[in-house]
Amino acid sequence: MDETPPNAAPDKPLTPEARRALEEAAQRRAADAAQPLGPEQGGPRGPEPTRFGDWERKGIAVDF
DSSP states (O other), rough: OOOOTTTOTTTTTOOHHHHHHHHHHHHHHHHHHOOOOOSSSOOSSSSSSSTEEEEEEEEEEEEE
């Protein structure tokens, strides 16, 4: 038998439909990874709030 598609369960027989679905999903993930993301629009100004532990809106800071 030919090569097992990525993310397939080991030692489990695959139907042709399951094999095709796994291959299509791998192609979609590869295509999505190849497209660079644009700059964030409407995000917070200043340091990333999830990294530095607080969020500021209209002058009020809220700690997580």
